[in-house]
Amino acid sequence: MSRLLVNRFPRPDFESGYLYPEYSYAVPNEMLWDIIDVTVLLILLGIVTWAAFRKRMRMPILAVSVVSVGYFGFFRGGCVCSIGSIQNVALAFVDPSYSLSLAVFLFFIIPIVFAFLFGRVFCAGVCPFGALQDLVNVKNFRISRPVAGALSVIPWIYLAFTLIYAMTRTRFLICKFDPFIGIFRLGGDIGVIGFGIVLLLMSIFTGRPFCRFLCPYGAILDLVSRASIFKVRITPKRCICCDLCHDSCPVDAIKAPYGNKTGETPAEGVRRVVAYMVALPLLMVACALMMRWIAPDLARANSEVRLHEMVTAYEAGPQDTMEPEVEAFYSQGRNLAELETSRNLVVSKFRFYSTLAGILIGLVIGLKLLEMSLKRGRKEYEIDYGRCVACAKCFDYCPQK
Amino acid sequence: MSDNGNPIKRREFFRRLGKVLAGGGIVAVGARSAANVKSEGKAxxxxxxxxxxxxxxxxxxxxxxxxxxxxxxxxxxxxxxxxxxxxxxxxxxxxxxxxxxxxxxxxxxxxxxxxxxxxxxxxxxxxxxxxxxxxxxxxxxxxxxxxxxxxxxxxxxxxxxxxxxxxxxxxxxxxxxxxxxxxxxxxxx
Known part of the structure; x- marks a missing residue:
């Protein structure tokens, strides 16, 4: 018998033959929906791969984008998505008591496996977020290389913070700050929806700002697709350096021919790279220390830590009105000493994961600097496979069909 | 980073290394996460x-x-x-x-x-x-x-x-x- 069930009044003895009403609450068939979702994901990924590699056509990818926005976005409400699944997978990694469902795991791993085989075909149009931004994109104003380089660190920082908050079971940041889910569901937090609308307005003039400068899943796919086995090509024939593809790319993934005229001798080049290599661990240590330092403040987002603050404040000077949190704390028969222990556990977890996240952030910033400083001559237009989302827009522009 | 080697060979080596690392990473993360998956009725x-x-x-x-x-x-x-x-x-x-x-x-x-x-x-x-x-x-x-x-x-x-x-x-x-x-x-x- 539950604690709140107080039998103040005995169960009545009905004499008129009264029967208790029967209820039946059916659980919707989530398992069926999971199977449909994964099947649709696989079919759409297959279509994009086929269109980008075999047919070299944009039309099927456009169709996939519309289907994805309609089905995964508006119809299924955008949950669970591959981007958010990072958090479930990460939490299950460190906390075996958290149950990871098969569908969430598949949504996490399938696009990554496809990225390893074929590049970012998931981003092309299967992801409803990418598809939505691509559908409204009209013109591509190119963002200058240093600015784009600096902004492209943000997804990794976002990922690092997401992992801290997910692994400590505090919050799912990706879900909280998901800019498009409010648009898909036609409701939600007004600030986040406003942010989503701003992103959509921006993506009219420059391709996919969310994918390039925010999406943490895109960061993972970026890394994996650099090493992908099969790679899309702008033209199956020889490049004639006509520059037509360069402007068609929405994500600025096509690198123009470049003659290395810096006049740096090989020895100087090696020395410069060695200097960066020395600076890299220093940067990692600095970021790790900084993150460790702010960890207790980050931990304040955790409900246990917040509750501890509230209860300590209440015990220091009891007010007439009790916060519901404090009321629940006392009604559950908990005490301050036990709360203190669990709060300290949370803070120490935060310190640990923040340090690791700091190392990751330092590594990413260092490698980005290194990448941007490497100058390698190119004779043809080449694809940057980390950025390329296989949207197939450049195929139509290329005269070498 | 030796300058004696042919740069093309070096580039090819890094490319293969990247493939092995990425593939290995995916298999490792996938296998570890797959072990955490709970069956549909239990999750x-x-x-x-x-x-x-x-x-x-x-x-x-x-x-x-x-x-x-x-x-x-x-x-x-x-x-x-x-x-x-x-x-x-x-x-x-x-x-x-x-x-x-x-x-x-x-x-x-x-x-x-x-x-x-x-x-x-x-x-x-x-x-x-x-x-x-x-x-x-x-x-x-x-x-x-x-x-x-x-x-x-x-x-x-x-x-x-x-x-x-x-x-x-x-x-x-x-x-x-x-x-x-x-x-x-x-x-x-």
């Missing part, structure tokens, strides 16, 4: 309120992402005392025990009262009108048997990856449960 997927913890603060009425919250009041008739003076139906300062609006506790008039036999009354929740504010639940738990309770209706719940009412719940009463006990009822306790 906790369904958001439910633990009514032993619920303190009827009323936040789940307003914090759900749905325009009208997926939380509804439910009634465990087998626990109900069928009282005439119902703490969940009447306001505490009700002058007369009739159906006049000023005596009702429910702001949307979602509780129907039906005479069964002397002195018992049956109370039923009209879930189309209920908005999950929990006022009646508070009244029933304070003055009655506690047979009214708040619960998340599965057919209304979107099943967000992170439930927004679970995050604001002051008592941490909202968790995911498995398919096997997808509804937490009071009279089944």
């Amino acid at each position: 906790d997927l369904y958001w439910q309120i633990d009514h032993e913890k619920c303190i009827q603060c009323g936040r789940c009425q307003t914090s759900c992402v749905m325009p009208v919250s997926a939380v509804r009041c439910m009634h465990a008739n087998k626990v109900c005392g069928y009282c005439d003076l119902c703490g969940g139906y009447y306001r505490t300062n009700a002058k007369e025990l009739n159906t006049a609006a000023e005596n009702m506790l429910c702001p949307t008039g979602a509780i129907a009262r039906k005479f069964v036999e002397e002195p018992y009354f049956e109370y039923t929740i009209d879930e189309a009108l209920c908005n999950g504010c929990g006022k009646c639940v508070k009244g029933c738990s304070s003055f009655g048997n506690g047979s009214l309770f708040l619960q998340i209706r599965q057919e209304l719940c979107l099943g967000c990856n992170e439930c927004s009412i679970a995050k604001v719940c002051p008592s941490g009463a909202i968790h995911r449960v498995s398919y096997e006990d997808a509804y937490k009822f009071k009279d089944q306790a």
Whole structure:
């Protein structure tokens, strides 16, 4: 018998033959929906791969984008998505008591496996977020290389913070700050929806700002697709350096021919790279220390830590009105000493994961600097496979069909 | 980074190394995560309120992402005392025990009262009108048997990856449960 069930009044003895009403609450068939979702994901990924590699056509990818926005976005409400699944997978990694469902795991791993085989075909149009931004994109104003380089660190920082908050079971940041889910569901937090609308307005003039400068899943796919086995090509024939593809790319993934005229001798080049290599661990240590330092403040987002603050404040000077949190704390028969222990556990977890996240952030910033400083001559237009989302827009522009 | 080697060979070596690292990483993460996957019936997927913890603060009425919250009041008739003076139906300062609006506790008039036999009354929740504010639940738990309770209706719940009412719940009463006990009822306790 539950604690709140107080039998103040005995169960009545009905004499008129009264029967208790029967209820039946059916659980919707989530398992069926999971199977449909994964099947649709696989079919759409297959279509994009086929269109980008075999047919070299944009039309099927456009169709996939519309289907994805309609089905995964508006119809299924955008949950669970591959981007958010990072958090479930990460939490299950460190906390075996958290149950990871098969569908969430598949949504996490399938696009990554496809990225390893074929590049970012998931981003092309299967992801409803990418598809939505691509559908409204009209013109591509190119963002200058240093600015784009600096902004492209943000997804990794976002990922690092997401992992801290997910692994400590505090919050799912990706879900909280998901800019498009409010648009898909036609409701939600007004600030986040406003942010989503701003992103959509921006993506009219420059391709996919969310994918390039925010999406943490895109960061993972970026890394994996650099090493992908099969790679899309702008033209199956020889490049004639006509520059037509360069402007068609929405994500600025096509690198123009470049003659290395810096006049740096090989020895100087090696020395410069060695200097960066020395600076890299220093940067990692600095970021790790900084993150460790702010960890207790980050931990304040955790409900246990917040509750501890509230209860300590209440015990220091009891007010007439009790916060519901404090009321629940006392009604559950908990005490301050036990709360203190669990709060300290949370803070120490935060310190640990923040340090690791700091190392990751330092590594990413260092490698980005290194990448941007490497100058390698190119004779043809080449694809940057980390950025390329296989949207197939450049195929139509290329005269070498 | 030796300058003696052919740069093309070096580039090819890094390319292969990248492929091996990426492939190995995917297999390692995939295998480790696959080991964490729980079978469909066992995995906790369904958001439910633990009514032993619920303190009827009323936040789940307003914090759900749905325009009208997926939380509804439910009634465990087998626990109900069928009282005439119902703490969940009447306001505490009700002058007369009739159906006049000023005596009702429910702001949307979602509780129907039906005479069964002397002195018992049956109370039923009209879930189309209920908005999950929990006022009646508070009244029933304070003055009655506690047979009214708040619960998340599965057919209304979107099943967000992170439930927004679970995050604001002051008592941490909202968790995911498995398919096997997808509804937490009071009279089944």
